[in-house]
Amino acid sequence: MSRTRLTEDQITAALADLPHWTRTGEALTRTAETASFPTAIKVVDAVAEQAEALDHHPDIDIRWRTLTFVLSTHSAGGLTGLDFTLAHLIDQALDTAS
Numbered sequence: 001m002s003r004t005r006l007t008e009d010q011i012t013a014a015l016a017d018l019p020h021w022t023r024t025g026e027a028l029t030r031t032a033e034t035a036s037f038p039t040a041i042k043v044v045d046a047v048a049e050q051a052e053a054l055d056h057h058p059d060i061d062i063r064w065r066t067l068t069f070v071l072s073t074h075s076a077g078g079l080t081g082l083d084f085t086l087a088h089l090i091d092q093a094l095d096t097a098s
């Protein structure tokens, strides 16, 4: 997966498949409430494994059972295909936990 910045048209098209995600400047953001604090930590753990495998890492804010993920490719200074790949993996981790 490329670390090349996507064009505005590519970003708009890719966001169409990610209804839970919002574009926040040069990043993608999703906030999700899980069933409990342990569930939130399990999701974070699953996402950590995926992120390591991808060598692409989200910013994660944990507040009791609410998680906020912020995705951006720091080396590219914006959004790349990796951010969208990771967003789909995070959606799957949240679905699996619920």
Ligand SMILES: C[C@H](O)[C@H](O)[C@H]1CNC2=NC(N)=NC(=O)C2=N1
Binding pocket: 055, 056, 057, 058, 071, 072, 073, 074, 075, 076
């Ligand atoms: C060397 C390694 O590929 C880089 O440091 C990776 C690691 N994870 C990363 N994660 C994110 N979100 N952006 C990056 O630019 C980035 N760079």
